[in-house]
Amino acid sequence: MMDVGRHPNIKLLTNSKVEAIKGYVGNFDVKVLKKTRYVDETQCTACGDCAEVCPVVVPDAYQQGLSSRKAIYIPFPQAVPSASLIDMESCLGTNPIACGKCADKCDKKCIDYDAKDETIEFKVGTVIVATGMDVFDPVILEEYGYTKHENVVTSMEFERLLSAGGPSDGHFIRPTDRQRPKTVGFVQCVGSRCEKIGKPYCSNICCMNTIKDTLLLKDHYPDIQAKVFYIDIRAFGKGFEDLFKRSKEAGVQYIRGIPGEITEDPKSRNLKVMVEDTTSNKIEEHEFDMMVLSVGVTPRLDMPEVQQLLTLSKTPDGFFMEAHPKLKPVDAPSTGIYFAGCAEAPKDVKDSVTQASAAAARAETLLSAGKVKLEAITSTLDTALCRYCATCSRVCPYGAFTVDPKKKTISYIDALCKGCGTCAAECRFGALTMKHFTDEQIVTQIDAHLAEDPGEKVIVFACNWCSYAGADTCGGARLQYPPNQRLIRTMCSGRVDEKFVLHAFRKGAPMVVVSGCHYVDCHYIDANRWTQKRVEKLWDKFEKWGIRPERLLLEWISAAEGQRFQKTMQDIEELRKKVTKEEIEQTVKILTEEEEKDKAKAKKKQADSPTKKKS
Amino acid sequence: MPQDDLKIGVFICECGTNIAGSVDVDSVVANAKKTGNVVYSTKSRYMCSEPGQAEIKKAIKEEKLDRVIIAACSPRMHEPTFRECVASVGMNPYLVDMANIREQCSWVHMGNREAATKKAKDIMKAYVARARYLQPQEEKEIPVERATLIIGGGIAGMQSALDLADAGYQVYLVEKEPSLGGLMSKLAKTYPTMDCAI
Numbered sequence: 001m002m003d004v005g006r007h008p009n010i011k012l013l014t015n016s017k018v019e020a021i022k023g024y025v026g027n028f029d030v031k032v033l034k035k036t037r038y039v040d041e042t043q044c045t046a047c048g049d050c051a052e053v054c055p056v057v058v059p060d061a062y063q064q065g066l067s068s069r070k071a072i073y074i075p076f077p078q079a080v081p082s083a084s085l086i087d088m089e090s091c092l093g094t095n096p097i098a099c100g101k102c103a104d105k106c107d108k109k110c111i112d113y114d115a116k117d118e119t120i121e122f123k124v125g126t127v128i129v130a131t132g133m134d135v136f137d138p139v140i141l142e143e144y145g146y147t148k149h150e151n152v153v154t155s156m157e158f159e160r161l162l163s164a165g166g167p168s169d170g171h172f173i174r175p176t177d178r179q180r181p182k183t184v185g186f187v188q189c190v191g192s193r194c195e196k197i198g199k200p201y202c203s204n205i206c207c208m209n210t211i212k213d214t215l216l217l218k219d220h221y222p223d224i225q226a227k228v229f230y231i232d233i234r235a236f237g238k239g240f241e242d243l244f245k246r247s248k249e250a251g252v253q254y255i256r257g258i259p260g261e262i263t264e265d266p267k268s269r270n271l272k273v274m275v276e277d278t279t280s281n282k283i284e285e286h287e288f289d290m291m292v293l294s295v296g297v298t299p300r301l302d303m304p305e306v307q308q309l310l311t312l313s314k315t316p317d318g319f320f321m322e323a324h325p326k327l328k329p330v331d332a333p334s335t336g337i338y339f340a341g342c343a344e345a346p347k348d349v350k351d352s353v354t355q356a357s358a359a360a361a362r363a364e365t366l367l368s369a370g371k372v373k374l375e376a377i378t379s380t381l382d383t384a385l386c387r388y389c390a391t392c393s394r395v396c397p398y399g400a401f402t403v404d405p406k407k408k409t410i411s412y413i414d415a416l417c418k419g420c421g422t423c424a425a426e427c428r429f430g431a432l433t434m435k436h437f438t439d440e441q442i443v444t445q446i447d448a449h450l451a452e453d454p455g456e457k458v459i460v461f462a463c464n465w466c467s468y469a470g471a472d473t474c475g476g477a478r479l480q481y482p483p484n485q486r487l488i489r490t491m492c493s494g495r496v497d498e499k500f501v502l503h504a505f506r507k508g509a510p511m512v513v514v515s516g517c518h519y520v521d522c523h524y525i526d527a528n529r530w531t532q533k534r535v536e537k538l539w540d541k542f543e544k545w546g547i548r549p550e551r552l553l554l555e556w557i558s559a560a561e562g563q564r565f566q567k568t569m570q571d572i573e574e575l576r577k578k579v580t581k582e583e584i585e586q587t588v589k590i591l592t593e594e595e596e597k598d599k600a601k602a603k604k605k606q607a608d609s610p611t612k613k614k615s
Numbered sequence: 616m617p618q619d620d621l622k623i624g625v626f627i628c629e630c631g632t633n634i635a636g637s638v639d640v641d642s643v644v645a646n647a648k649k650t651g652n653v654v655y656s657t658k659s660r661y662m663c664s665e666p667g668q669a670e671i672k673k674a675i676k677e678e679k680l681d682r683v684i685i686a687a688c689s690p691r692m693h694e695p696t697f698r699e700c701v702a703s704v705g706m707n708p709y710l711v712d713m714a715n716i717r718e719q720c721s722w723v724h725m726g727n728r729e730a731a732t733k734k735a736k737d738i739m740k741a742y743v744a745r746a747r748y749l750q751p752q753e754e755k756e757i758p759v760e761r762a763t764l765i766i767g768g769g770i771a772g773m774q775s776a777l778d779l780a781d782a783g784y785q786v787y788l789v790e791k792e793p794s795l796g797g798l799m800s801k802l803a804k805t806y807p808t809m810d811c812a813i
Contacts, residue, residue: 005795451740
């Protein structure tokens with residue numbers, strides 16, 4: 001912490017908030033609001049004289065509310081920067097007549113009640129998101145009586161009670177009678193691996209944290225009896241099993257089973273639990289002086305703020321989503337943004353440090369090169385055709401578009417575009433063109449494939465990263481399938497415009513397949529969500545027009561799923577055989593008529609509306 | 616609009632017997648020669664090999680080719696190879712395209728030479744049709760400001776900051792709370808070393 005505070009290359013902005021980030025890789029303009037401390041941090045010596053005279057006493061958040069602090073305070077003894085600040089919400093007032101004791105006491109005259117917040121602006125090339133996590137609040141799990149029974153504490157409160165710098169100066173006591181407990185019970189997975197409260201994931205750190213806690217207890221007080229209630233003990237890291245073994249050898253009892261309820265003896269204030277030990281299948285009763293809820297890790301409540309600033313995505317667990325779960329675990333989907341620590345997923349100190357160094361190295365790759373090559377295959381915008389409907393800004397996974405439908409303005413930053421082509425597929429006015437995968441290029445491929453014997457062929461749209469790669473994997477494994485499918489490659493399934501599908505059917509294709517990455521695997525964050533919506537819309541239209549929707553398939557096939565690709569192609573061939581010549585002719589007729597109707601409608605609309613002035 | 620005056624070259628790879636084993640490569644070459652805008656077509660045992668690439672470069676220069684189609688393996692395998700190959704003789708790398716007749720044709724229709732050949736021709740023709748719409752593309756390069764913003768001053772943010780600052784880069788470390796340390800600073804001890812967190 002000290003090293004960071006005094007490093008000449010680090011500008012440390014505490015008590016601060018990033019207000020705005022504009023731009024793209026290599027060129028981000030950042031605006032930070034530095035809230036005033038009301039104490040000049042460059043002059044303050046952290047002598048603490050001011051806090052001594054401060055008459056206001058409030059709960060100390062650093063000590064989990066187990067002790068108190070003053071309105072002017074130092075967050076904790078080792079804080080960096082080592083300087084006091086005033087909590088203006090509880091300060092008696094900036095009016096010196098109301099109080100002003102601290103300003104009078106301060107010899108160096110560091111305190112200024114009228115100090116103002118400051119806005120700082122600067123430019124950076126890369127961003128590292130290390131926003132951390134929140135700790136699960138067990139209040140909603142009423143069965144554990146966290147709000148009813150004072151001697152039930154969370155693992156974070158337990159940390160403070162055990163700390164030499166804690167509210168009890170390192171003397172381990174229980175809240176009700178301030179006596180040292182003789183028996184302590186730990187309940188694992190509180191707020192983790194629990195579907196009913198929407199926390200199905202493992203928090204990663206709680207098993208080892210409890211093992212550590214039991215070892216500390218046993219080290220300090222060998223006579224204390226400690227029991228741990230668990231589902232599984234996950235001691236998977238380097239040296240972890242050894243710690244688990246040591247804890248058991250020190251006499252800590254591990255019981256496989258989670259108590260259903262914690263009740264309190266009103267007289268002794270002791271806690272009682274009933275639990276089924278699933279190793280012996282016996283119901284047991286246990287009594288403790290104190291119980292610790294081993295609380296899990298949750299995404300930060302204020303995550304949406306940072307998410308919006310940088311157009312990031314979240315996984316179903318609520319943590320930030322990386323560019324690829326296996327191959328790019330540190331990168332955000334947008335170039336130049338990286339993750340470190342629990343913002344991306346729950347992890348312990350060692351893993352956080354590892355990912356932080358990895359994030360620094362990833363950022364350095366760009367910083368040391370001093371330049372970055374942009375994606376060549378991007379969308380282009382023809383503003384003359386734009387009707388400012390804002391569809392593009394809604395579907396773009398990277399926030400490359402900003403549209404104001406009222407003011408009729410659009411801005412597009414092509415440096416943010418990664419080339420999925422969803423915008424071009426969704427734009428109804430032809431204002432967006434996807435380079436290298438233009439409408440003409442794809443339509444001409446369809447025409448070429450269906451020029452001869454169209455009734456025998458199946459048009460398969462495949463995304464570059466997953467389903468096209470899955471077809472390659474299938475080939476690599478020499479998995480055979482009928483030779484009637486014709487693949488058309490796009491970078492993302494999001495590029496597959498409904499007009500491509502209709503064109504293929506109009507040209508006499510018996511079947512069309514749209515294939516892409518599985519939902520969470522999409523290489524363009526969630527562009528394939530729009531693929532699904534588009535195909536669903538087409539199914540509805542087919543239903544209305546009397547075309548069998550089963551002839552249009554939507555398949556998610558990953559790069560590794562060669563067998564799935566083979567099976568899909570085999571199944572499709574069976575379906576294709578059932579499509580008769582008459583059915584195809586009927587479809588061609590319906591779709592040609594629909595196309596004519598659309599053309600007539602468009603013509604009428606154009607005739608009715610006043611001519612658009614070209615600027 | 617398609618460009619109708621383009622000169623397209625089509626190069627079919629035998630890939631040893633990987634493609635030639637299931638596809639009648641000669642008939643694909645003959646078919647290519649009859650396809651619109653194709654002024655040159657040939658086959659090679661291994662198109663990606665040095666002699667194969669030399670043949671492509673020679674044809675681009677001698678036949679003044681505007682677009683090149685390589686019917687061979689997956690573009691996921693050798694697209695970078697052929698982009699580099701054509702760029703070395705001055706052609707924009709986005710004017711070469713790969714028609715996948717190995718992973719998605721010869722390898723999956725073994726023992727069905729007739730159907731595989733028919734499919735290989737379709738794939739080749741689809742790419743020739745597409746080639747008429749191909750445009751040169753540019754990979755733009757932009758400068759990178761040599762500074763990093765780190766949001767969060769917990770253990771992760773601090774470690775990233777120190778690594779980058781030690782490497783000589785400017786770091787802006789923004790922390791919401793009045794002190795560095797994050798959640799870790801509230802821990803009494805940390806595993807696996809069982810030492811103090813601060």
